[in-house]
Amino acid sequence: MPLHERRTLVNQLMVFLGVLAVWAAVFAGAGLATWFGAIDIIVVSVIGCIILGVLAFLTGLIGGRTHASTYVILRHAMGRFGSIAGGIIISGISATLWFAFETWLFGVIMSGAFPGFPLTEVGIAAIWGGILMMITAAIGYRGISVLSYFIVPAWFVIITLGLAAAIDVNGGMDALLVAKPPSPADIGTGITFVVSLYIVGATIAPDVTRFSRKPTDGPIAWFIHVVFFMPLILAAGGFLQLLAPGQNLVGVMVSLGMIWAVLLTGVLGQWTTNDNNLYSASLAWCNSIPKIKRVYWVLIMGIAGTIVAALIGFGFGISLDALLAFGLFLGTFIPPFTAVMISDYYVVRPYILKEKDPMTRYRFGPGTEYYALSWPDAIAVIVGSALAWYVPQVNPAIPAFGVGFLTSLILHIALMAVCAVAKIKWGVGKWIETPTGW
Amino acid sequence: MEEQIPLLLRNVRITLIAAIILAIIAATASATSDKALMGFTINTMPIILFSLITFARLSPKKDVKSLGEAAIQGLWITTSLGLVYLTLAPAAYFALPQTSVAVIMLAGAITTITGAVTLYRISKTTGVGLSA
Numbered sequence: 221m222p223l224h225e226r227r228t229l230v231n232q233l234m235v236f237l238g239v240l241a242v243w244a245a246v247f248a249g250a251g252l253a254t255w256f257g258a259i260d261i262i263v264v265s266v267i268g269c270i271i272l273g274v275l276a277f278l279t280g281l282i283g284g285r286t287h288a289s290t291y292v293i294l295r296h297a298m299g300r301f302g303s304i305a306g307g308i309i310i311s312g313i314s315a316t317l318w319f320a321f322e323t324w325l326f327g328v329i330m331s332g333a334f335p336g337f338p339l340t341e342v343g344i345a346a347i348w349g350g351i352l353m354m355i356t357a358a359i360g361y362r363g364i365s366v367l368s369y370f371i372v373p374a375w376f377v378i379i380t381l382g383l384a385a386a387i388d389v390n391g392g393m394d395a396l397l398v399a400k401p402p403s404p405a406d407i408g409t410g411i412t413f414v415v416s417l418y419i420v421g422a423t424i425a426p427d428v429t430r431f432s433r434k435p436t437d438g439p440i441a442w443f444i445h446v447v448f449f450m451p452l453i454l455a456a457g458g459f460l461q462l463l464a465p466g467q468n469l470v471g472v473m474v475s476l477g478m479i480w481a482v483l484l485t486g487v488l489g490q491w492t493t494n495d496n497n498l499y500s501a502s503l504a505w506c507n508s509i510p511k512i513k514r515v516y517w518v519l520i521m522g523i524a525g526t527i528v529a530a531l532i533g534f535g536f537g538i539s540l541d542a543l544l545a546f547g548l549f550l551g552t553f554i555p556p557f558t559a560v561m562i563s564d565y566y567v568v569r570p571y572i573l574k575e576k577d578p579m580t581r582y583r584f585g586p587g588t589e590y591y592a593l594s595w596p597d598a599i600a601v602i603v604g605s606a607l608a609w610y611v612p613q614v615n616p617a618i619p620a621f622g623v624g625f626l627t628s629l630i631l632h633i634a635l636m637a638v639c640a641v642a643k644i645k646w647g648v649g650k651w652i653e654t655p656t657g658w
Numbered sequence: 659m660e661e662q663i664p665l666l667l668r669n670v671r672i673t674l675i676a677a678i679i680l681a682i683i684a685a686t687a688s689a690t691s692d693k694a695l696m697g698f699t700i701n702t703m704p705i706i707l708f709s710l711i712t713f714a715r716l717s718p719k720k721d722v723k724s725l726g727e728a729a730i731q732g733l734w735i736t737t738s739l740g741l742v743y744l745t746l747a748p749a750a751y752f753a754l755p756q757t758s759v760a761v762i763m764l765a766g767a768i769t770t771i772t773g774a775v776t777l778y779r780i781s782k783t784t785g786v787g788l789s790a
Contacts, residue, residue, distance in 0.1 A: 228727070230731055231727070231731070234731070234734070366788050369734070369788070370734070370737070370738055370774075371738060371741070372738065373704075373734070373735045373738035373739055374738045374739055374740075374741040374742050374745075377700060377701050377704070377739060377742045378742055378745065378746065380700060381697050381700060381701075381742075381746060384697070385693075385697070385749075385751045388693075389751070476749055476750060476751035477748065477749040477750030477751055478745075478746060478749045478751065480744075480745035480746075480748065481742075481745040481746050481749070483745075484741060484745050
């Protein structure tokens with residue numbers, strides 16, 4: 221990583237805030253109001269965001285020290301094929317699904333801003349919105365990403381003012397504190413949902429923190445933005461949903477005459493941020509299957525995402541049920557990957573494989589040898605994911621992300637310790653990095 | 659590039675002073691409605707705060723790249739916040755008279771346009787990217 225490309229803490233904080241400044245976060249907060257009252261929304265948001273902050277600090281610090289991206293880091297933890305599978309699941313599939321959901325949200329925002337027009341019906345707007353985003357992602361996004369960056373500070377102020385106005389016209393703080401959720405749920409479900417909203421971001425934090433000037437710059441920036449800003453956004457969406465069930469912040473802001481603010485943050489902001497999701501997804505697929513050009517991956521994933529967005533739009537309309545299910549899905553299947561990344565770098569390498577120096581623990585470059593697959597990691601991820609899916613069905617109070625994360629973490633460390641003591645080979649096959657990095 | 663530092667500093671400082679003055683004008687114009695005064699103060703305060711912080715970070719002893727980074731990070735926030743005046747002033751919720759709406763929107767437009775132009779010039783002069 222050349223020195224001139226490295227970035228400060230402030231710069232990385234701005235990048236992360238840009239990722240957070242999307243209406244999806246506000247709608248996710250509204251989703252929490254389906255389950256919790258105002259105080260509990262704050263509790264689950266703060267706990268979930270602190271967990272995310274700690275997890276991403278740990279993953280981000282690996283990126284800050286090694287200056288390598290998530291998928292490259294995973295080569296050491298999971299082997300070459302394990303990292304390809306991880307890349308596809310963590311970013312290729314998840315980022316495409318995020319693209320689908322934010323495209324659906326674009327449809328929701330358009331229908332709220334311009335109700336009653338056939339072209340702004342949720343499903344229809346999702347289709348033409350998805351096509352627009354796909355085009356900008358396909359032809360290159362540098363210019364439009366600057367535009368997205370430019371909107372971020374205004375976004376935070378507009379959402380704050382919109383929420384304050386919405387609370388004001390819907391009965392104020394007194395009404396908020398006595399409002400009850402329609403389907404109360406366990407705190408564990410709420411924490412899982414909050415963690416799941418951003419677990420992909422926490423896992424791929426090294427993609428940004430690898431540009432850190434000091435190893436801790438990026439991780440600290442991640443911690444600040446998720447612990448101090450994300451709960452505010454979740455609370456904004458949740459509080460409004462409690463006060464005005466069935467309405468969303470878009471509709472309320474439009475009814476208060478704030479249509480220009482909605483168009484700026486909701487339409488332009490959503491568009492400029494969401495084509496980034498598609499760009500990330502295409503890069504992940506391109507890294508895994510480089511024979512197909514990136515632009516074709518953009519089109520393939522863009523069409524798939526747009527179809528999903530339109531189906532959600534036609535099936536669920538503006539209902540948040542699909543968003544809740546999606547959030548819980550991510551919270552179930554992504555944390556096991558986060559766990560093996562963290563356990564490999566912080567426990568297995570220094571204490572089991574005796575690679576003490578944190579700066580040279582992972583080496584990269586042409587000629588570096590990796591296993592094709594690390595079987596303890598694969599088992600840890602599979603078992604962790606299966607239990608994370610099963611256990612909360614038996615006892616909903618137990619958070620799925622906790623089951624998946626802890627199971628994979630403990631199992632990975634235990635299997636690697638057994639391999640080390642019994643001198644069992646923990647990797648299968650061999651892969652030597654080429655001069656092109658493949 | 660070093661010889662351009664005084665000019666760069668002058669441009670950024672003028673833009674920041676203009677942003678502070680325009681923010682105060684916008685806040686004053688919003689005083690005709692309690693809701694608007696309260697709302698727009700939330701926007702005015704960070705403009706003044708970040709302008710002052712950026713002023714403090716603009717030391718002539720720094721190199722061009724550091725100056726460019728400090729200027730872009732500060733101006734990025736004030737320029738963006740100009741959009742808040744521009745988009746929220748006409749909202750019926752704030753119940754502002756037409757004259758106040760016009761003054762606030764004008765203040766927002768000038769803040770955003772001058773900020774964007776200065777950002778572009780700094781980026782071009784210093785070679786620091788707009789997403790610095």
